[in-house]
Amino acid sequence: MxxxxxxxPTLREAPSDAQIVSHQLMIRAGMIRQEAAGIYAWLPLGLAVLKKIEQVVREEMNRAGAVEVLMPTLQLADLWRESGRYDDYGEEMLRIKDRHDRDLLYGPTAEEVITDIFRSYIKSYxxxxxxxxxxxxxxxDERRPRFGVMRGREFLMKDAYSFDIDEAAARRSYNRMFLAYLNIFARLGLKAIPVRADTGPIGGDLSHEFIILAETGESxxxxxxxxxxxxxxxxxxxxxxxxxxxxxxxxxxxxxxxEMHDAARFEKEVPEAGRMxxxxxxxxxxxxxxxxxxxxMKAFVTGPDGKDVPVQMGSYGVGVSRLVAGIIEASHDEAGIIWPDSVAPFGVVVINLRPGDAAVDAVAEQAYAALSGHDPLYDxxxxxxxAKFAALDLVGIPWQLIVGPKGVADxxxxxxxxxTGERQTLPLDAALKAITG
RNA sequence: CGGGGCGUAGCGCAGCCUGGUAGCGCAUCUGCUUUGGGAGCAGAGGGUCGCAGGUUCAAAUCCUGCCGCCCCGACCA
Incomplete structure (x- = not known):
């Protein structure tokens, strides 16, 4: 490109609305534009990162045996009346009427829809x-959206739903997701900690939140x-x-x-040197x-004994759009964003310091062509x-290949x-080799 | 939802208290000079001051209502 x-469209200054570093950097890097409170347009650079993260999540879900579907954003209220959640969900649910005066809603999650799909087809253990x-x-419809896409009203989520015949099998499904999540976050260059979460009225030990480490994190x-x-x-x-x-x-x-921390238990179970x-x-x-x-919702399957039992379900969410901000919170410096290679919007940027200079243009074009398999941006x-250095440091592309008149002459x-900020001066071939591995 | 703050050019802000017809920096455009870490000079364009009422000879400025946005808190399978 x-x-x-x-x-x-990069900016030198951050809008005063943006309070946290990821929000500021996303706006300055021209990744997003706010359309309303908690609602954002994704500009090309932001979209590129979002798609990269989405793909990592997709690959790891597939690897763990999950199968992708695409459910609608608008859902029928009647399904939510079946589960009893239509009245419970409250103001956070965006409710809509269509031209036939039917109640619809913009899905905040999809348990009802997926259960409806499941029950329509799956009848046997x-x-x-x-x-x-x-x-x-x-x-x-959050009361108070904030921090850019970290806590938006509209957000991109990966939500998976498991269906099993009994609790033991459901636990196996749960374990697959647990481990797949660790792999997802590792591939995104993040350190993630699974912490036990409140399971609500159902109880048990099968609920975990995954928290990525970032100095500017909220919790x-x-x-x-x-x-x-x-x-x-x-x-x-x-x-x-x-x-x-x-x-x-x-x-x-x-x-x-x-919120779940027990200081006494922490001190008892963890030796001092291990406490973090x-x-x-x-x-x-x-x-x-x-x-x-x-x-x-009557999603029953027939078991080996010929009896119908309700299917055992679990759900598994990843905040894909939130991860864009999360990665920035975890990986940035004074100059801007530092993308992990796995999600960088471009793999490398070839910086032509003197466009119009025939010799420089020739080398830069040559480099750009040679890197075509590595998602190059050509400045x-x-x-x-x-100005180029500042803007490109800001947007955080992992490699910068700088072609200028002085170097070209040599x-x-x-x-x-x-x-790392590490720079080396070397012949073009060697530089290309360093990037392409 | 309780509390606080803010809406003036694309972005960052001043002007408001004390009413007199809008300004600064960056960005943009033109020209020249520059060219390895956000250049210099000269010139130019761009704003119904969030919206609607009201007070006044006169409103960005004072008053009322509404809308929008941000922050703290509460809330957040």
């Missing part, structure tokens, strides 16, 4: 387990240091095997968000809720070098790694 044809997910826009987490160091299980585990030990390893160690408290952002929430929807804009270019 040539910058001269792209649309990347032999067709279980199933895990269906979608990545779709949700709307929750505080307390955890055993070993849990953070343990990292993700990786993609090559046996997804159909017994995952309980891997999960147990990670749930045995103390981890709690501020940090700021974080909740980006995922998984839980098992059994028959909460299947029973009222061919007619700006001064300082047969070299400069390669800069955004994350």
């Amino acid at each position: 040539r910058l001269s044809r792209y649309f990347m 032999k067709d279980l387990p199933k895990n269906l997910y979608n990545i779709q826009w949700k709307f929750r 505080e987490v307390f955890a055993h240091r070993d849990l953070v160091e343990m990292g993700a299980p990786g993609p090559d585990i046996d997804w159909d095997g017994d995952l309980a030990p891997l999960v147990a390893q990670r749930t045995a160690l103390y981890a709690a968000s501020d 408290s940090a700021r974080g952002i909740e980006v995922g929430h998984i839980f098992y809720f059994g028959e909460k929807y299947s029973r009222p 061919d804009s007619d700006q001064r070098p300082g 047969g070299v270019v400069e390669l800069k790694r955004r994350a």
Whole structure:
């Protein structure tokens, strides 16, 4: 992509509305534009990152055995009357009427729709387990949207729903998601801590929030240091095997968000050297809720004994649009955003410091062409070098390949790694090799 | 929903208290000079001062109502 044809409206100053660093940087980098409180348009750079994150989530969900569907944003109120949630949900639900005066709503979540789909087709335990997910826009009419896309009213969420014949099987589904989530966040360059979450009236131990560490995070987490160091299980585990030990390893160690924190237990269970408290952002929430929807909505399956039983369900959410902000909170410096390679809007930017200079143009074009498989941005804009450096540091593309008249005269270019600031001057071939691996 | 604050050019702000017909920086456009970390000079364009009423000879400024946005709190499977 040539910058001269792209649309990347960067700003030197942040609007005064933006209070937290990710919001400021997203606006300054030209990623989003606010249309209303908690509602944003995604500009090309923001959309590129959003799609990258979405794809990582998709790949890891598929790997863990989930199957993608796409449910509508608008849902029929009658489904929510079946589950009993239409009246319970309150003001957060955006309610709409169509031309026939039918009650619709903009989905804040999709348990009802997925349960309706499930019950229409699946009748036997032999067709279980199933895990269906979608990545779709949700709307929750928050009383106080804030912090940009961190807490918007409209947001992109991956929501998965598991269906099993009994609790033991549901636990296996839960474990798959638990581990898949750790892999997702690891691939996004994040350190994530699973903390036990309130399960509400259903009880049990099957609910976890995933909190990513970021100094500017909103909530505080307390955890055993070993849990953070343990990292993700990786993609090559046996997804159909017994995952309980891997999960147990990670749930045995103390981890709690501020609301669930028990200081006495923390001190008792965790040796002083292992105690860690940090700021974080909740980006995922998984839980098992059994028959909460299947029973009222009559999603029954026939078991091996010929008896119909309500299917055991769980749901698993990842805030995809929130992750864009979360990653920035976790990865930025004074100059701007530092994208992990896995979600960077471009893999590399070739910076032409003197467009119009035939020799410089030739080298820059050559580099741009050679990098075509690495999602390159070519800064061919007619700006001064300082302005280019500032803007490109701001948008955080991982590699900067700088082509200027001085270097070209000496047969070299400069390669800069955004994350470390490390620069090396070297021949073009060597620079290309360093980027393409 | 309780409390607080703010709406003046694309962005950041001043002007409001004490009414007299709108200004600064950045950005934009033109020209020249520049060109390795957000250039300099010269010139130019752009604002029904959130909206609607009211007071007044006169309202960005005072009064009333409404709308929008932000922050703190409460809330947030």
